[in-house]
Amino acid sequence: xxxxxxxxxKAGLKIMxxxxxxxxxxxxxxxxxxxxxxxxxxxxxxxxxxxxEKTFKSGDTVExxxxxxxxxAYLYNDGEFWHFxxxxxxxxxxxxxxxxxxxxxxxxxxxxxxxxxxxxxxxSVTAPNFVELEITETDPGLKGDTAGTGGKPATLATGxxxxxxxxxxxxxxxxxxxxxxxYVSRAQK
Amino acid sequence: MADSVSQSSWRPSADIAVLKQRAALLxxxxxxxxxxxxxxxxxxxxxxxxxxxxxxxxxxxxxxHPGSADATPLYLQTSPEYAMKRLLAAGSGPIxxxxxxxxxxxxxxxxxxxxxxxxxxxPGFDHHQLMQELDELMQQLCGCGPAEKLTYQQAFSHQLxxxxxxxxxxxxxxxxxxxxxxxxxxxxxxxxxxxxxLFCEVVEPAIGQTTPCFIYDFPASQAAxxxxxxKDPRVAERFELYYKGIELANGFHELQDAKEQQRRFEQDNHxxxxxxxxxxxVDRHLLxxxxxxxxxCAGVAVGVDRLVxxxxxxxxxxxxxxxxxxxx
Numbered sequence: 177x178x179x180x181x182x183x184x185x186k187a188g189l190k191i192m193x194x195x196x197x198x199x200x201x202x203x204x205x206x207x208x209x210x211x212x213x214x215x216x217x218x219x220x221x222x223x224x225x226x227x228x229e230k231t232f233k234s235g236d237t238v239e240x241x242x243x244x245x246x247x248x249a250y251l252y253n254d255g256e257f258w259h260f261x262x263x264x265x266x267x268x269x270x271x272x273x274x275x276x277x278x279x280x281x282x283x284x285x286x287x288x289x290x291x292x293x294x295x296x297x298x299x300s301v302t303a304p305n306f307v308e309l310e311i312t313e314t315d316p317g318l319k320g321d322t323a324g325t326g327g328k329p330a331t332l333a334t335g336x337x338x339x340x341x342x343x344x345x346x347x348x349x350x351x352x353x354x355x356x357x358x359y360v361s362r363a364q365k
Numbered sequence: 366m367a368d369s370v371s372q373s374s375w376r377p378s379a380d381i382a383v384l385k386q387r388a389a390l391l392x393x394x395x396x397x398x399x400x401x402x403x404x405x406x407x408x409x410x411x412x413x414x415x416x417x418x419x420x421x422x423x424x425x426x427x428x429x430h431p432g433s434a435d436a437t438p439l440y441l442q443t444s445p446e447y448a449m450k451r452l453l454a455a456g457s458g459p460i461x462x463x464x465x466x467x468x469x470x471x472x473x474x475x476x477x478x479x480x481x482x483x484x485x486x487x488p489g490f491d492h493h494q495l496m497q498e499l500d501e502l503m504q505q506l507c508g509c510g511p512a513e514k515l516t517y518q519q520a521f522s523h524q525l526x527x528x529x530x531x532x533x534x535x536x537x538x539x540x541x542x543x544x545x546x547x548x549x550x551x552x553x554x555x556x557x558x559x560x561x562x563l564f565c566e567v568v569e570p571a572i573g574q575t576t577p578c579f580i581y582d583f584p585a586s587q588a589a590x591x592x593x594x595x596k597d598p599r600v601a602e603r604f605e606l607y608y609k610g611i612e613l614a615n616g617f618h619e620l621q622d623a624k625e626q627q628r629r630f631e632q633d634n635h636x637x638x639x640x641x642x643x644x645x646x647v648d649r650h651l652l653x654x655x656x657x658x659x660x661x662c663a664g665v666a667v668g669v670d671r672l673v674x675x676x677x678x679x680x681x682x683x684x685x686x687x688x689x690x691x692x693x
Contacts, residue, residue: 183470203473204473204474205472205474205475205476206473207420207471207476208561208564208565208605208612209612209615210587210589210615211420211557211587212420212557212561212562213471214561231546231549231566232549233549233558235470
């Protein structure tokens with residue numbers, strides 16, 4: 177794996193730190209007028225998800241992390257693993273609950289998700305920004321109410337709970353923003 | 366950095382309204398010096414010699430000679446200091462300059478590789494008198510209160526409970542490790558690097574937040590072009606100005622001794638050699654001018670872009686320069 181100098185650090189670069197792959201979020205160049213330059217780098221550890229600041233001597237090198245993002249279609253969950261498939265090669269990859277984490281509630285069959293692989297194994301799964309899911313349970317709500325009144329909780333087919341407007345009912349399919357977990361609209365038929 | 370050319374990349378980094386305010390501040394600076402009979406000068410950006418400082422990286426270009434295969438390497442100045450000192454030695458009296466300076470490998474929120482510098486020299490002043498004058502300029506430009514003054518030793522020991530002048534390298538390493546910098550300092554052999562790390566990470570954020578703060582009498586090992594103190598040779602008569610977490614200016618009670626200057630240049634080049642950095646050609650003209658005689662004087666360099674940024678309450682240097690390097 178290539179090494180990167182602190183001068184090459186920019187948002188999105190994947191590096192190894194304390195044996196863990198990390199994503200560079202920000203890189204601030206700090207330099208006393210007469211003296212050694214430093215880079216104050218904000219990073220996210222990709223496995224633990226922890227965000228931290230680390231200061232490097234400018235010009236120091238750090239090993240890159242063999243981390244790649246690939247787009248795969250979600251197939252099914254067998255109770256232990258979530259299975260994904262490359263739609264072109266039909267190659268399949270299974271991700272465990274550590275990699276899928278909270279995003280399990282946004283996985284919809286056949287949706288194309290982004291899997292982050294470290295040394296070939298999935299460490300995180302990101303659902304598409306928008307998914308469409310059926311409401312399995314929500315209070316009927318009062319007649320005549322319109323959007324804008326704070327809404328009500330609705331449970332979706334995957335178990336996710338989102339706030340929806342009062343006029344949306346059980347059995348309807350809605351569009352949700354997976355980044356914020358917010359209701360967007362009724363699904364377009 | 367090299368942003369791809371997009372629909373909007375021709376546009377200035379700064380708003381036109383900001384550029385107007387910037388121009389007004391520059392006019393105020395010129396007025397400040399006109400009132401004090403300090404002469405505005407211009408010196409070359411290109412030079413045959415350059416800085417040897419191991420942490421300053423100059424840009425190089427070449428001068429071609431028509432009809433000849435020879436080409437002369439030239440350096441873009443990292444500050445106008447050497448040329449201005451030659452003017453002082455030639456009897457210019459007090460002088461100032463607002464010019465472009467160039468530093469490779471410096472780019473970030475508070476850095477642009479090409480930036481505007483205000484530099485001035487006052488024959489007959491020591492560093493304390495010059496701090497006083499810079500303080501007055503700051504109050505006029507930024508509307509801030511009078512600056513606080515602390516020695517390097519006071520500021521450092523107040524924040525870190527260790528005397529930077531007597532601490533040994535292991536003590537400083539321990540301080541850095543306690544603050545989460547174990548990886549960086551584990552193999553560090555240079556005491557100044559440890560001091561600079563601790564100063565940047567711990568002292569700087571704690572000083573000059575409401576009014577500007579001068580730090581003066583730096584450790585002798587960080588003297589640069591300042592003379593050592595007669596009273597305490599462990600420190601150099603050098604100062605820096607900090608305001609709102611940003612380093613704004615660096616000044617010296619200037620070293621006059623040509624031999625000592627030459628020794629420092631050679632030592633810099635020796636350190637460059639040890640760190641696998643290319644050695645740099647020493648500025649012979651400066652040494653000759655010092656030999657001829659530099660008047661007793663103090664000088665200071667101020668980062669104008671940062672000053673404008675602070676005066677106008679912006680948070681990035683790009684906000685106050687017409688085109689930052691990515692769109693230059």
